[in-house]
Amino acid sequence: xxxxxxxxxxxxxxxxxxxxxxxxxxxxxxxxxxxxxxxxxxxxxxxxxxxxxxxxxxxxxxxxxxxxxxxxxxxxxxxxxxxxxxxxxxxxxxxxxxxxxxxxxxxxxxxxxxxxxxxxxxxxxxxxxxxxxxxxxxxxxxxxxxxxxxxxxxxxxxxxxxxxxxxxxxxxxxxxxxxxxxxxxxxxxxxxxxxxxxxxxxxxxxxxxxxxxxxxxxxxxxxxxxxxxxxxxxxxxxxxxxxxxxxxxxxxxxxxxxxxxxxxxxxxxxxxxxxxxxxxxxxxxxxxxxxxxxxxxxxxxxxxxxxxxxxxxxxxxxxxxxxxxxxxxxxxxxxxx
Numbered sequence: 001x002x003x004x005x006x007x008x009x010x011x012x013x014x015x016x017x018x019x020x021x022x023x024x025x026x027x028x029x030x031x032x033x034x035x036x037x038x039x040x041x042x043x044x045x046x047x048x049x050x051x052x053x054x055x056x057x058x059x060x061x062x063x064x065x066x067x068x069x070x071x072x073x074x075x076x077x078x079x080x081x082x083x084x085x086x087x088x089x090x091x092x093x094x095x096x097x098x099x100x101x102x103x104x105x106x107x108x109x110x111x112x113x114x115x116x117x118x119x120x121x122x123x124x125x126x127x128x129x130x131x132x133x134x135x136x137x138x139x140x141x142x143x144x145x146x147x148x149x150x151x152x153x154x155x156x157x158x159x160x161x162x163x164x165x166x167x168x169x170x171x172x173x174x175x176x177x178x179x180x181x182x183x184x185x186x187x188x189x190x191x192x193x194x195x196x197x198x199x200x201x202x203x204x205x206x207x208x209x210x211x212x213x214x215x216x217x218x219x220x221x222x223x224x225x226x227x228x229x230x231x232x233x234x235x236x237x238x239x240x241x242x243x244x245x246x247x248x249x250x251x252x253x254x255x256x257x258x259x260x261x262x263x264x265x266x267x268x269x270x271x272x273x274x275x276x277x278x279x280x281x282x283x284x285x286x287x288x289x290x291x292x293x294x295x296x297x298x299x300x301x302x303x304x305x306x307x308x309x310x311x312x313x314x315x316x317x318x319x320x321x322x323x324x325x326x327x328x329x330x331x332x333x334x335x336x337x
Contacts, residue, residue: 043314051097054286063094089136090122096150109148152200162195183226197244213237243284
């Protein structure tokens with residue numbers, strides 16, 4: 001009976017019908033068979049990576065916690081090259097880094113967790129390097145010290161930085177060339193490492209608190225001032241959250257330091273989905289197209305019980321990110337209609 005009904009359709013409708021069937025079949029194959037990118041990158045021995053960022057042209061920048069330097073993988077290249085040498089511009093351990101394509105700046109958090117090969121009394125600071133050449137541009141000292149951890153950029157080119165030792169988010173006052181407290185809250189207080197990853201999307205800043213597994217949202221006004229502050233009610237605490245990256249206004253990628261890359265869907269109800277587990281101390285994630293690049297830092301060989309055991313090869317894993325099948329089906333139906 002269905003065959004007879006199709007025969008009665010005109011050619012255009014018949015083509016549309018079979019086209020829909022074909023696209024649904026393709027989507028089924030994509031989600032039934034897991035896709036993994038075979039583009040993993042490797043770093044030199046003793047590098048102990050922490051931060052990663054990707055410029056719009058596809059270059060990948062990676063900072064070293066132990067070696068006080070930054071390397072770059074040029075787009076589609078497997079081998080890295082030295083980009084910012086050790087101690088350049090007073091650089092200590094490299095924590096968060098951010099490629100600012102609009103202003104051609106590589107922003108870098110410089111802090112001292114006590115494990116660098118180059119002990120330094122330099123102040124904790126946010127540093128700026130030329131995104132194309134790696135030449136030092138400027139250094140902005142943290143007021144009253146602290147721990148410069150992660151960086152994000154809003155649509156007006158304002159730079160925000162988390163402080164893991166003080167309950168605050170700082171913002172760079174470019175006109176006065178200094179960092180200032182932008183938002184402070186007792187919810188950020190705690191033992192050890194507190195605020196960690198930070199990301200901006202759709203006039204909201206999201207940040208995670210590492211030692212409690214909490215996620216916070218701060219609305220940003222048109223004048224750049226903080227507005228509403230919310231602790232987001234998650235289905236479970238995050239497991240030592242570190243880096244965080246907004247994919248779109250409804251989805252965040254968060255690196256759980258204990259071993260996984262997790263997607264947070266902020267729609268009602270909020271859901272958590274582990275995209276990849278059994279990672280060796282993942283710290284941060286960066287996106288290039290549909291590939292999520294995740295650092296495996298192997299910090300147990302630096303801070304933990306295995307610090308006297310040589311680490312394995314330092315690997316950056318490239319994982320194909322896929323939106324939910326429901327999202328893809330909705331987009332397909334909207335396109336066909």
